[in-house]
Amino acid sequence: EVQLLESGGGLVQPGGSLRLSCAASGFTFYSNGMGWVRQAPGKGLEWVSSIIPSGGHADYADSVKGRFTVSRDNSKNTLYLQMNSLRAEDTAVYYCAKREALYDSSAYYYFFDFWGQGSLVTVSS
């Protein structure tokens, strides 16, 4: 059974830092891309970042580029999100998600097929 367990959320002051972790189990972690998606209070889902299986490349939303860094430790089956220079607008529940790929008709289709329960990050003074 696939399980994704986020940790590390909490209350932080504006300008502060926080690191989220996502412990994965039930699948071959090093074979899958992973991602972070957040949901601000009363808002919809917003993609934050994605990282390839090796960890050698990552993509970011413009809203977090230069402040957030995604990484992974395949020996520990763990995904991380280092969040620096936090702002009030970063307040959200952060979900980690497993990315799956399907090859069909000479194209790859990517989607998030399993998600964690989320970790709340509150940025406030």
Place this chain on the structure above:
Amino acid sequence: DIQMTQSPSSLSASVGDRVTITCRASQTISNYLNWYQHKPGKAPNLLIFAASTLQSGVPSRFSGSGSGTDFTLTISSLHPEDFATYYCQQSYIFPLTFGGGTTVVIK
């Protein structure tokens, strides 16, 4: 960035109703379109990927269609557990983008 626009933003329906949610992309995305269901306090749940492929374990009353810029999610007969918020998401190009969501509430 590709903008994803869902309509309606909310709808009220009864158990047994047929429900259709639409999603429009600001530029063509072929069939790189996924649908998720999200309930408060729960992890989002993948329903459909590649516009029309049903994820394993998802009931067959859910279906997706469309290509290019216009897509639909249809629930053929609403069940009590289907009251939730539904999101489309394009996987054509980074940055990945979600629609604003459609909340299905009980009439």
